[in-house]
Amino acid sequence: EAQVTQNPRYLITVTGKKLTVTCSQNMNHEYMSWYRQDPGLGLRQIYYSMNVEVTDKGDVPEGYKVSRKEKRNFPLILESPSPNQTSLYFCASSPGTGGGYEQYFGPGTRLTVT
């Protein structure tokens, strides 16, 4: 089944404890992206990647890191999480890098930082 998977689905952590949220897609998509969803703000893009070893900042990159060593994986790293990073995170992938491609979303990771 073609899909985007994320792990973990739920995570509660403490301020400053490094964490990684994994994202994987099995559709051979070039483009991958991370979003955070906050009430009333919709989804905001954190980072995106147009291909292996190519990443760039989205609208809200502060406090996050990403890497794209393989085409299928795009982990999101929080080196020192803070409570304002409590949010619902979605990974997405797309077959192309132009604006006209649909993005396919993962199931989401609900992160709470205390």
Added chain:
Amino acid sequence: AQSVSQHNHHVILSEAASLELGCNYSYGGTVNLFWYVQYPGQHLQLLLKYFSGDPLVKGIKGFEAEFIKSKFSFNLRKPSVQWSDTAEYFCAVSPNNNAGNMLTFGGGTRLMVKP
């Protein structure tokens, strides 16, 4: 940079009522337009999209949307809603030929359909 406004944050309807959710965007160039839906506890799914051509686009589950370029709008409609349409709806815009595939989302509209 583009921006997207969804003016209705919460909508409550009874089954069989008609639905129209507003979406306006600001961007000076050509855009691609999307409506995504998020059912409770699930991930976002594409309802419909507009790239070019007929400004009235039809999506899944009886939804449609009309692109009115002069009004920078892309409103979502459904003639008769069902309880199963209860969800959050997001309008999104991506500039055409944008190599970064930057999707900008509106704040979302929570729809509750009463049985």
